[in-house]
Amino acid sequence: MTFIVGDVVGSVSPLVSLIISPSRTQHFTSVSLSLSCEDQSNSDRWRVRRYTESEQWEDCSSRWASQTGSTCTISSTITSDTGVYSCQSESGENYHPVNITVHSGVILESPVHPVTEGDTLTLCCLYQNTSSVLRADFYKDGSLIQNQTTEMILSTVSKSHEGFYYCKHSERGESPKSWISCLCVCFSASHSESQISVLHTLSSVLAVCPYLLVTVVLIFKCCRMRDEMSV
Known part of the structure; x- marks a missing residue:
């Protein structure tokens, strides 16, 4: 079963990742399942939540799992553990949803x-x-x-x-x-085009610089010669 929960499935945060062990979306019944929210600072400010057939978000609790820091552990999976799991921030936003199916x-x-x-x-x-x-x-x-x-x-x-x-x-x-x-990874092409554009601009500026320098020197000499003649 695949759940689609509003726009949550499209929510992505580069700051946190949902790590699942074993690392797969389908799991057997009667096995241990670990879910962790990991960010760059290894903080405990994230909580694992799930959305199941009951059509509501549930916290990782002693009723169906245990929470230690940012890690949620289901000691023995059952089919009703099937649902969308995500990492919730302190402000209540859900990130990195993953569809998990428990099946025998x-x-x-x-x-x-x-x-x-x-x-x-x-x-x-x-x-x-x-x-x-x-x-x-x-x-x-x-x-x-x-x-x-x-x-x-x-x-x-x-x-x-x-x-x-x-x-x-x-x-x-x-x-x-x-x-x-x-x-x-199509963004790589536009990124490369940006780099080429910048390099092209720099090369154009560098190519013009010698001519600008010569012009400045000539103007300086002309001004100096005019001052000497006026004296």
Whole structure:
């Protein structure tokens, strides 16, 4: 299940990151799950919160988990732990939301955060009873894209790879769906163009400088000669 909570899913802060251990979006039932809000100063001013089927934000508390500093620990996961988890600031704003699914049986091992454009992505299909990697079929948006393999590798990830992925085993069943997103690095081109523009301007100024210097010197000499002749 994938939750969309207002505009929270689009909220990003460069100051804090939600770290999940194990580092994946899908998790088995009856296992320990740790979620930490980490910033550059390693402060404890962030709190882990979740939004579930109850349609309300919940604090990490003794009712479903325990909070130590900025780390929230679920000792034994259950399916109702499925939801959106994020880091909340002291002012009440939520940052870095992550969809987490808790499921028994088969899960898809997929990344927590968006994959950077151009990177390689590897997806695996795991089975709870043995924690082993299954030879399974992999689907994107309901269409079969690779069959009977232990891992699916997407090389040079781009925006076209975004979508809902899941895996299916003929006997063990299928995993829930996970959304894979791609982080575009197109800003690099504009950044490079800015640098080229600045360099071009500097080179133009430096090229003109000698002519300006000669002009100043000539004006100075003319003024001096005029003063001498007037004397």
